[in-house]
Amino acid sequence: MSAIAPSSPKRDHLMATAWRLFYRDGLRAVGIDTILAEACVAKMTLYNHFPSKEELIIAILEKRDAEFRASLIARVESAGTDPVQRLLAVFDWHEAWFGTEDFKGCIFIRAVSEYPDPSHPIHQTAWRHKIAVKTLLADLATAAGARDPAALAETLSLLIDGAIVTAHATQSTSPAVSARATAAALLQLAQTSAA
Amino acid sequence: MSAIAPSSPKRDHLMATAWRLFYRDGLRAVGIDTILAEACVAKMTLYNHFPSKEELIIAILEKRDAEFRASLIARVESAGTDPVQRLLAVFDWHEAWFGTEDFKGCIFIRAVSEYPDPSHPIHQTAWRHKIAVKTLLADLATAAGARDPAALAETLSLLIDGAIVTAHATQSTSPAVSARATAAALLQLAQTSAA
DNA sequence: GCACAAATATACAGATCTGTCTATTTTCTT
């Protein structure tokens, strides 16, 4: 998992520019030259920092994963101590995200779509993010006293991924509201009913 | 919505070959030349049948939409008359699909991911399929006596799309099982509890 | 000022991309 992360201004600037273009237009749709022109950086500088476009994409995905989860966790923390509210805060966070100006879905789902071979490094890197989020959901479900936290986390993950895709295609925040309401109902079921 | 569909052997063969390659490797990843070589068809033949690669993709998406829904509806019909079993048959159908040899997710979700601009014709064509499936789900939810069939159909759609993405990335059929169990629980809630 | 490292511009390779053009051959209809 990329043991070293040699940060530098140029490297960061390249990653920021590449991220913006990749997210807006797609990983395969954006070429190296476009990134270089937009970032005003020479080609050799890019290839001195990254061995290939593929490694650049992977570095961006790993960075986004860290930022994404840090932001999500911050929202959960700000929701207080009630475990139910903390779990539902995940959906509130998504609703706010869906409403942002340039929301274009989830780069990890899109990476999995653009590199459909499950053995591809980009595909695998992208999916590790989803596993990490599901682990977070399982922790929250455990804290909320769910009977089968892993199963609930799995279902909530399905809801979230579906909501992301739908919010993207419909340019709407309402899938987050639907998912949140469903999550609340499922959590109550998992707390009260028998398996 | 493509009023005319001038079917011909060459055209069908091109669409079948292109579909296979697009689904396996991605829409942007597969070039015209690759399709032509694989199909053993001359380039001008393709451009006599389709004005552009984009139109070829759209034609394929519309064909797949029709086939997909016909197969799904057939499964629902074969489930008998019990409205609950008919609705749950949708999830059984997906489980079987996830287990097919070359399952690589949903071409419509992948098209939305590869063409992230919601105003793009390919993006819009792909999403129309999802709307059609959701309409089918709403009909089944109505028949099953759901209190708010549209809301239930929306939630089930989220579950299904999430399950497709997850089944693709994990190469597993179990997301269909999770989604089915959740759907059964939600349906029971929608039949019994108050809004 | 000097040495070293980083970034630059530029050209280039070799492949690939979508789409067009032309001229020839095959196929089908009548």
Place this chain on the structure above:
DNA sequence: AAGAAAATAGACAGATCTGTATATTTGTGC
């Protein structure tokens, strides 16, 4: 068998793609 339609091969345009090579400039520390 004759004429019309469809499909063919193959070259071509012009752009784009990733990645490399080279030589120069810039910036920094000593």
